[in-house]
Amino acid sequence: MTPRVHLREITDDNVAEVRRVRVRRRQRMFVDSVSESLAEAAATPQAAPWYRAVYADDVPVGFVMLSWNARPAPGVLGPYYLWRLLVDRRHQRRGYGGAALRLVVDLVRADGAAELLTSYQPGVGEPLPFYERFGFAPTGEVDDGEVVLRLDLRR
Template sequence: MTGVHLREITDENRDAVCALRVRKHQRKFVASVSCSLEDAADEPEENPWYRAVYSGEEPVGFVMVSLPDSDGRFYLWRLLIDKRHQGRGIGREVLAQIVDTVRSEGGSELFTSYEPGKGAPGPFYRKFGFEPTGEIDDGEIVLKLSLR
């Protein structure tokens, strides 16, 4: 998908980005943007790097990555695509851009995790190439994407 790009969150776009929402049944799997920004501020040791996702000039999502986290792993911490923009390939494009970012930072693996349940994002991540590690972290299934 063309036109999808990442931008810093600033005073000018913060309210619009924080207003983005997932579908009701997805809320238990994805924290809000406001909560994510609070987590980033509360956990600086995780090296949070976050951006607004834009399609053209419209904010359509949010992504947050640890570059790397306190365990030395590059970790996809949050990925949120607004409910009005899901199903258009935006999430896949954002992941591709995150992979490029992690590679440019010297990473060879990208980790993420999700809470299991109906409607969980596991199939989305697996389709992209993430594989289960066998690890469970705080009830979440941990996945790894090899970037080699």
């Protein structure tokens, strides 16, 4: 039986266990940790950070963070920008990342967004193939060394 994947608010009750979500060592060049992400969210309120833990049943298996309907400005992509998507090293290759991304896309589309942006750091093992499977395509832009991708939500 496949565990039910859902997004859960991060609270005082679960923040410690969510901070223990870790990617593989070779993936650290591509994505910041949960702790680093939460600190960045707190330091960048103008980016309208929205974040959730990814749970499979009652086990935290990942983390997502977006700019939610933010006004684009220097250092802020948007209005909807997927900053982080990570799945714990012990739970990878089980479909949790894809399930989490589908949930995020559904939520952003339901909010009336026409597109969802994300970006990635190029390199061996980069996440581009993962995002391409969902329909993301390069915009031709590079932001702080990262290739910007766009998903058209009107389709």
